[in-house]
Amino acid sequence: MTEPAPVFTSGIDHERLTSQLRFVLEVDKLKRVLRRSLLVDGARRENSAEHSWHVAVLARVFAEYAPEGTDIERVVNMLLLHDIVEIDAGDTFVYDSAAVDSQAERESAAADRIFALLPEDQAVWARKLWDEFEERRTPESRFARAVDRLSPLLANWHTEGTLWQQFRVSKSDVLKNVKLIAEGSEALGAYALALIDDAERRGYLSRG
Amino acid sequence: MTEPAPVFTSGIDHERLTSQLRFVLEVDKLKRVLRRSLLVDGARRENSAEHSWHVAVLARVFAEYAPEGTDIERVVNMLLLHDIVEIDAGDTFVYDSAAVDSQAERESAAADRIFALLPEDQAVWARKLWDEFEERRTPESRFARAVDRLSPLLANWHTEGTLWQQFRVSKSDVLKNVKLIAEGSEALGAYALALIDDAERRGYLSRG
Ligand SMILES: [Ca+2]
Numbered sequence: 001m002t003e004p005a006p007v008f009t010s011g012i013d014h015e016r017l018t019s020q021l022r023f024v025l026e027v028d029k030l031k032r033v034l035r036r037s038l039l040v041d042g043a044r045r046e047n048s049a050e051h052s053w054h055v056a057v058l059a060r061v062f063a064e065y066a067p068e069g070t071d072i073e074r075v076v077n078m079l080l081l082h083d084i085v086e087i088d089a090g091d092t093f094v095y096d097s098a099a100v101d102s103q104a105e106r107e108s109a110a111a112d113r114i115f116a117l118l119p120e121d122q123a124v125w126a127r128k129l130w131d132e133f134e135e136r137r138t139p140e141s142r143f144a145r146a147v148d149r150l151s152p153l154l155a156n157w158h159t160e161g162t163l164w165q166q167f168r169v170s171k172s173d174v175l176k177n178v179k180l181i182a183e184g185s186e187a188l189g190a191y192a193l194a195l196i197d198d199a200e201r202r203g204y205l206s207r208g
Numbered sequence: 209m210t211e212p213a214p215v216f217t218s219g220i221d222h223e224r225l226t227s228q229l230r231f232v233l234e235v236d237k238l239k240r241v242l243r244r245s246l247l248v249d250g251a252r253r254e255n256s257a258e259h260s261w262h263v264a265v266l267a268r269v270f271a272e273y274a275p276e277g278t279d280i281e282r283v284v285n286m287l288l289l290h291d292i293v294e295i296d297a298g299d300t301f302v303y304d305s306a307a308v309d310s311q312a313e314r315e316s317a318a319a320d321r322i323f324a325l326l327p328e329d330q331a332v333w334a335r336k337l338w339d340e341f342e343e344r345r346t347p348e349s350r351f352a353r354a355v356d357r358l359s360p361l362l363a364n365w366h367t368e369g370t371l372w373q374q375f376r377v378s379k380s381d382v383l384k385n386v387k388l389i390a391e392g393s394e395a396l397g398a399y400a401l402a403l404i405d406d407a408e409r410r411g412y413l414s415r416g
Pocket residue numbers: 051082083148
């Protein structure tokens with residue numbers, strides 16, 4: 001862990017600011033967590049920090065496709081925080097079933113450690129948002145999950161399925177993702193389905 | 209420009225969705241814009257997409273140091289969009305005065321092109337937010353600027369002024385940045401000043 005500079009600023013609650021700085025410095029490490037997914041131009045794999053930014057932008061741009069009354073600010077906050085656990089737990093490739101099995105436990109331990117760096121009230125806020133994202137019971141968490149899954153789907157189509165071929169991902173594998181997208185947004189789910197049908201026609205998906 | 213997949217989804221305004229996808233695919237390029245600033249661990253330079261994520265998180269965590277009544281949701285939206293112009297205009301190093309002179313014109317042309325990819329109503333929303341950020345007249349834009357400047361300052365301190373030495377950045381140069389931070393947040397400005405004083409004592413700043 002990176003310890004904040006030992007400086008004292010008069011007029012500020014020193015312990016509180018130090019906790020906040022510890023968190024802010026720690027989460028910088030998310031920039032070094034590499035995902036499987038590629039950039040849209042295929043140049044390299046993307047990291048989880050820039051991915052988090054991209055999906056936050058998607059949530060804003062596609063807000064109108066969330067169920068009526070969805071609190072988009074909450075969705076954006078969830079997306080800003082959702083991958084921070086990967087600093088300890090690493091990125092879990094959605095098509096790697098062994099890794100997916102141990103994912104919940106590894107990520108929960110990471111959430112215990114990292115969000116607790118924040119002052120108590122903010123730690124509770126962040127942890128609740130992350131739990132909500134994981135549990136997928138609210139419209140906000142379902143919509144957040146939908147854009148989180150849509151973003152790599154776009155990159156996969158635009159890189160002509162490079163990753164799908166490499167990891168032998170078939171249409172039925174991808175359709176599980178499409179289902180998660182549809183659960184969060186009917187419109188984005190329909191678009192994702194059309195995209196996958198098109199990808200299949202073009203031979204981007206693995207045949208087994 | 210990356211053209212969206214030629215797929216048609218029934219029940220969705222095709223032209224509108226296509227515009228939104230064009231924007232979302234285009235801004236993915238922000239992941240390839242390298243800034244001068246380093247990661248907190250000094251491993252490599254950071255890119256503008258992951259930087260945008262980091263400052264959005266800072267805005268949330270440090271929200272209490274914004275002037276009372278500051279709309280943090282607006283701040284976060286500004287920060288998510290603020291660097292997108294760099295896709296065309298490139299990153300401008302704050303201590304490169306020749307580049308800073310031509311920055312406004314280059315970035316304004318970029319904003320004209322990139323935000324206009326969105327459907328009209330969203331293009332207007334995004335452009336207004338970006339103009340607000342640039343003009344620094346509202347508490348929201350000043351606070352957004354403050355965290356935008358604080359983040360690389362932290363990285364500079366934690367990398368023992370590597371960049372300050374490399375580009376011969378002196379204390380008086382950095383103090384202009386501290387002024388921008390103080391304009392957005394009294395508390396964060398005071399902290400930044402304490403950090404720079406400490407950096408000077410440690411010899412992290414260039415002496416000329
Ligand atoms: Ca994710």
